[in-house]
Amino acid sequence: MEVLNLTAVGEAGKSFAARVGAEAGTDVYSCYQCGKCSAGCPLSYEMDFQPRQIMRLVQLGLKDLALKSSTIWLCASCATCTTRCPREVKIASVMDVLRAMARREGYPIKEKGIAVFHRNFLNTVAFGGRSYELGMILGYKLGTLPAQPLKDLDLGFTWLQQGKLKFIPERIKDAAAIREIFSKTREIEQADLAKERAQGSGPETGHGAGLPAGGTEGHS
Amino acid sequence: MKYAYYPGCSLHSTATEYDATTRAVCAALGVELAEIPDWNCCGATSAHATNHLLSLALPARDLVKAENMGLDVVAPCAACYSRMATTLHETKGNEVLRRKVSEIIGADFAATAKAKSLLEVLAVDVGPKVVETKVQKPLKGLKVAAYYGCLLVRPPDVTGWDDAENPQSMERLMTALGAEAVDWPFKTECCGASLSVSRTDVVLKLVNDILAMAKSCGADALVCACPMCQANLDGRQPAVEKAYKTTYHLPVFYFTQLMSLAMGIDEWKLGFRRHSIDPRELLHAKEIA
Numbered sequence: 001m002e003v004l005n006l007t008a009v010g011e012a013g014k015s016f017a018a019r020v021g022a023e024a025g026t027d028v029y030s031c032y033q034c035g036k037c038s039a040g041c042p043l044s045y046e047m048d049f050q051p052r053q054i055m056r057l058v059q060l061g062l063k064d065l066a067l068k069s070s071t072i073w074l075c076a077s078c079a080t081c082t083t084r085c086p087r088e089v090k091i092a093s094v095m096d097v098l099r100a101m102a103r104r105e106g107y108p109i110k111e112k113g114i115a116v117f118h119r120n121f122l123n124t125v126a127f128g129g130r131s132y133e134l135g136m137i138l139g140y141k142l143g144t145l146p147a148q149p150l151k152d153l154d155l156g157f158t159w160l161q162q163g164k165l166k167f168i169p170e171r172i173k174d175a176a177a178i179r180e181i182f183s184k185t186r187e188i189e190q191a192d193l194a195k196e197r198a199q200g201s202g203p204e205t206g207h208g209a210g211l212p213a214g215g216t217e218g219h220s
Numbered sequence: 221m222k223y224a225y226y227p228g229c230s231l232h233s234t235a236t237e238y239d240a241t242t243r244a245v246c247a248a249l250g251v252e253l254a255e256i257p258d259w260n261c262c263g264a265t266s267a268h269a270t271n272h273l274l275s276l277a278l279p280a281r282d283l284v285k286a287e288n289m290g291l292d293v294v295a296p297c298a299a300c301y302s303r304m305a306t307t308l309h310e311t312k313g314n315e316v317l318r319r320k321v322s323e324i325i326g327a328d329f330a331a332t333a334k335a336k337s338l339l340e341v342l343a344v345d346v347g348p349k350v351v352e353t354k355v356q357k358p359l360k361g362l363k364v365a366a367y368y369g370c371l372l373v374r375p376p377d378v379t380g381w382d383d384a385e386n387p388q389s390m391e392r393l394m395t396a397l398g399a400e401a402v403d404w405p406f407k408t409e410c411c412g413a414s415l416s417v418s419r420t421d422v423v424l425k426l427v428n429d430i431l432a433m434a435k436s437c438g439a440d441a442l443v444c445a446c447p448m449c450q451a452n453l454d455g456r457q458p459a460v461e462k463a464y465k466t467t468y469h470l471p472v473f474y475f476t477q478l479m480s481l482a483m484g485i486d487e488w489k490l491g492f493r494r495h496s497i498d499p500r501e502l503l504h505a506k507e508i509a
C-alpha cells in the first residue's frame with residue numbers, strides 16, 4: 001500500500017479542496033465517510049477509488065491521486081450518491097468538477113476511451129449544433145485504434161438496418177451560434193486557468209495533452 | 221396546456237418512434253406542443269462530464285427560445301430533461317453564473333421557464349384520471365416493470381416531482397391503461413448510458429442486472445421514458461443474453477407507445493419494427509394487439 005505524506009499537502013491542498021467545493025457548490029468537509037455513496041454506486045466495482053475515498057482525497061487535498069483516478073471517468077453521473085448522502089454532499093457534482101479539472105490541467109486519463117468518446121460527441125455538436133450518432137461511433141473507432149477497432153459496430157449495423165442511424169448529420173440553421181458558444185467557453189476557461197496559475201493554485205506539474213479545451217479539436 | 225417542445229437529438233435518429241408516439245398521445249390528450257425553433261443539442265453527459273460552462277450554455281440557448289415563446293419546456297429524453305432542469309437550478313439563484321451564461325450565448329437568459337419531463341407532464345399535469353377516460357383497448361394481463369433510470373427523478377432538489385427512491389407516477393399511468401405494474405426494486409438503477417460506446421462491458425453488466433431483476437419480479441416487459449435507456453435495455457439485450465448465456469426476451473416499450481396502443485392510436489405510429497426485441501409476439505399472446 002502506498003504511504004501518503006499528509007503533512008506535505010499544506011496550503012496547496014487546502015486551496016484545492018476549497019476550489020472543488022466552490023465549483024461543485026457543496027461543502028466537501030461535510031462528508032463523514034459513512035460510505036453510503038459507494039454502497040449505491042453502480043460503477044464502484046470498476047473504480048480504483050470508491051466515491052467515499054474520492055471525497056476523502058479531496059478533503060485531504062491529495063489532488064494528484066484524485067485527478068489521476070479511473071473513478072472520475074467511470075462515474076456515470078447517475079446521481080445515486082448525491083441523492084442518498086446523509087450529509088447533502090453533491091458527490092456527482094464533485095466528480096464533474098474533478099473530471100473538468102483533470103482535463104483542463106492536462107492530467108493523464110486512465111479511461112482514455114471514455115474521454116475520447118466525450119470529445120467525439122462534442123465534436124459533432126460543435127460542428128452542426130446537434131449530436132450525430134454515426135459520426136460519433138465512427139470517430140470513436142478511429143480515435144481508439146487499434147485498441148478496439150471493430151468492437152460494438154454490431155449494434156451500429158443493426159441500427160443502420162433498422163433506419164435508426166442517419167447517414168447525413170443534422171445541422172441547425174444557426175450552427176455559427178454553437179461554434180461561438182464553444183469558442184467563448186474555451187476563452188473563459190483559459191482566462192480562468194491563467195488566473196489560477198498566476199495565483200499559484202493551478203496544476204503543480206505539466207502532464208501532457210488531455211482533452212482539448214472545449215472539446216472541438218479532432219485529435220489529441 | 222401548451223409547452224415548448226424540445227425533442228432532442230435522439231428523437232430525430234434512434235428514437236423516432238418515441239417522437240411520433242409523443243406527438244400523437246399529446247394531441248389526443250389536448251397537450252399542445254410547439255417545437256422550439258432551430259433547437260440545438262443539450263450537450264448530454266459529454267458536456268457536463270468535461271466542461272461546466274459549456275454544459276450550462278448549450279441548454280440555455282434552447283431555454284431562452286422557450287422564454288421568448290412564453291412557455292415551459294417539455295423534454296421526452298431523461299438526459300435532456302436533466303440537463304435543462306440542472307441549468308435552471310444552477311443559474312436561478314446565481315446572478316454571476318447567469319450573467320456569464322448569458323454572455324456566452326449572446327442573449328439574456330432569465331432562467332424563468334420551467335423544464336419538465338414528458339412523463340411528468342402526462343402522469344402528473346394531465347394525470348391518470350384523464351388518461352383513463354381515453355383508453356379504448358385496456359392492456360389487460362400485461363405485466364410491466366416501470367423503469368425510470370437515474371436522471372428522471374434524481375437528484376430530488378433538481379427534479380422533485382416524484383419520489384427519488386421509489387417513484388410511482390409511471391406505475392399509476394400504466395394502471396390507468398389497464399396494465400399491471402409489478403413491484404420491483406431496480407426502477408432507478410443506472411443503465412450506464414453515457415458509457416455505452418466506450419465501456420460496453422460495464423453497460424452489459426448493468427443492463428443484465430436490471431433485466432434479471434425485472435424478469436424475476438414477474439415482468440413481461442419493461443417500460444421506460446428515455447431513448448438512452450431504451451437503446452441500452454432493448455438494443456443491447458441480444459448482446460447481454462449472449463454474454464451472460466441467458467434469455468430474457470423482454471420487450472422494452474416507451475411509455476408513450478403503450479399509451480398509443482391503449483388509446484387506439486394507429487399502429488404504424490408505434491414503430492415496433494425498430495425494436496431489437498419485437499413486442500408484437502407478446503402483445504398477440506396477451507390478445508392486446
Ligand code: SF4
Binds near residue numbers: 033037052055084087
Ligand atoms: S454518503 Fe456522503 S457522507 Fe457518506 S461517505 Fe459518501 S459523501 Fe461522505
Ligand code: SF4
Binds near residue numbers: 037040041043079091
Ligand atoms: S454519480 Fe458517479 S459516483 Fe455517484 S453513484 Fe453515480 S456513478 Fe457512482
